[in-house]
Amino acid sequence: MDHFLYRDGELWAEDVRVADIAAKVGTPFYAYSTATLLRHFQLFDEALNWADHLVCFAVKSLSNQAVLTTLARAGAGMDVVSGGEYARAIAAGVPGDKIVFSGVGKTRDEMRAALTGGIRQFNVESEPELLVLSDVATQLGVIAPIAIRVNPDVDAKTHAKIATGKSENKFGIPIARARDVYAMAADLPGLNPLAIDVHIGSQLTDLEPFRLAYQKVAELTEQLRADGLDIQRLDLGGGLGIPYERSNSAPPLPIEYGQMIQETVGHLGCEIEIEPGRLIAGNSGILVTDTIYVKSGEGRDFLIVDAAMNDLIRPAMYEAHHDIIPVKEPVAGAEQTAYDIVGPICETGDTFAKARNMPPIKAGELVAFRSAGAYGAVMASEYNSRPLIPEVLVDGDQFAVIRARPTYEDMISRDTIPSWLQDT
Numbered sequence: 429m430d431h432f433l434y435r436d437g438e439l440w441a442e443d444v445r446v447a448d449i450a451a452k453v454g455t456p457f458y459a460y461s462t463a464t465l466l467r468h469f470q471l472f473d474e475a476l477n478w479a480d481h482l483v484c485f486a487v488k489s490l491s492n493q494a495v496l497t498t499l500a501r502a503g504a505g506m507d508v509v510s511g512g513e514y515a516r517a518i519a520a521g522v523p524g525d526k527i528v529f530s531g532v533g534k535t536r537d538e539m540r541a542a543l544t545g546g547i548r549q550f551n552v553e554s555e556p557e558l559l560v561l562s563d564v565a566t567q568l569g570v571i572a573p574i575a576i577r578v579n580p581d582v583d584a585k586t587h588a589k590i591a592t593g594k595s596e597n598k599f600g601i602p603i604a605r606a607r608d609v610y611a612m613a614a615d616l617p618g619l620n621p622l623a624i625d626v627h628i629g630s631q632l633t634d635l636e637p638f639r640l641a642y643q644k645v646a647e648l649t650e651q652l653r654a655d656g657l658d659i660q661r662l663d664l665g666g667g668l669g670i671p672y673e674r675s676n677s678a679p680p681l682p683i684e685y686g687q688m689i690q691e692t693v694g695h696l697g698c699e700i701e702i703e704p705g706r707l708i709a710g711n712s713g714i715l716v717t718d719t720i721y722v723k724s725g726e727g728r729d730f731l732i733v734d735a736a737m738n739d740l741i742r743p744a745m746y747e748a749h750h751d752i753i754p755v756k757e758p759v760a761g762a763e764q765t766a767y768d769i770v771g772p773i774c775e776t777g778d779t780f781a782k783a784r785n786m787p788p789i790k791a792g793e794l795v796a797f798r799s800a801g802a803y804g805a806v807m808a809s810e811y812n813s814r815p816l817i818p819e820v821l822v823d824g825d826q827f828a829v830i831r832a833r834p835t836y837e838d839m840i841s842r843d844t845i846p847s848w849l850q851d852t
């Protein structure tokens with residue numbers, strides 16, 4: 429559930445009219461709901477109440493400072509995958525001991541920054557990374573707390589580009605080799621292997637792949653303890669899916685996910701960490717766009733909107749579905765027209781939806797893409813020299829621009845003309 433609902437014939441974001449935001453900031457824009465962000469965080473927090481736990485928001489899904497600050501104040505930890513995300517988490521007031529550092533390609537500079545600024549644990553993904561991290565920590569005279577990310581070789585049954593837990597994926601260490609790699613880590617001077625990490629993919633709509641993976645992690649925990657390691661913490665990753673298509677999907681709820689975690693690993697007495705991104709941010713955001721033209725084609729009508737694939741790349745990149753609704757509430761029983769909904773960019777891939785049934789839309793009418801909070805703004809680019817679109821945060825009856833739309837001048841001035849091209 430979220431806080432984008434029709435009331436008095438139009439779409440609201442909490443207690444703000446979406447049309448009022450559009451009038452103030454122009455289109456297109458992203459709008460996020462504070463109440464939805466907090467509610468989703470709390471659902472996970474409550475689902476793990478049976479254990480010591482930390483919910484670490486996956487910063488990569490939505491990294492605006494105002495969103496991170498909102499979640500940090502509610503007590504969230506953060507899962508970061510780059511030095512930039514680490515800096516964002518720190519700037520949002522997240523203490524270092526609530527920040528987990530994931531990712532297959534951490535650099536020495538990133539390791540040094542996190543070891544100096546404070547870190548809960550590194551999720552290490554390879555043997556070479558173990559050696560480098562131990563070296564960096566030793567040089568700094570500290571011990572790096574680590575988990576090793578294991579690859580459990582389970583099929584997450586999700587889109588190929590976001591499946592990460594099969595043996596052919598680039599992520600983690602094959603679980604069959606994990607004992608040897610933990611033994612190696614335990615022998616290195618700069619490391620404290622205290623946790624196990626697993627993350628099998630994103631947008632999972634079934635608990636079974638998680639269950640298989642967590643059962644394997646439970647077995648591994650017992651083996652490692654028998655080997656003499658003090659495994660105190662399990663990081664079970666993110667990946668729980670959301671209902672992008674509300675009419676026909678109902679993925680498992682956080683409470684069911686939390687119960688399954690208790691069933692599979694609860695007996696081990698470990699502290700539990702999870703790293704949800706999409707389920708916290710996804711339905712907390714909408715993308716609002718204006719209809720520029722309605723164009724009749726052969727056998728189909730096109731809605732040409734002012735948002736494009738550079739603003740929201742998920743349909744082009746993952747064949748993703750977003751529910752698209754008019755901001756003006758359609759009258760009950762309105763006839764439906766099948767539209768191809770497209771942006772202005774010169775690529776056929778700039779298509780948001782094909783033959784989508786909608787009530788009739790006229791040029792100048794606003795439409796909203798639902799479930800656009802996660803992997804939306806963070807994946808945007810300025811392709812076609814379209815300035816990054818603004819982000820707006822709503823809280824009750826107030827809203828604020830949390831990232832402004834750059835002007836053309838701002839955009840151009842980021843480039844530098846070398847001396848030999850400057851007029852004298």
Ligand SMILES: *Cc1c(COP(=O)(O)O)cnc(C)c1O
Pocket residue numbers: 486488489507530531627629630631665666667668703704705706707802
């Ligand atoms: C992307 C990612 C997440 C978040 O995944 P969601 O599907 O957004 O919940 C968590 N952990 C790691 C290591 C990731 O790469």
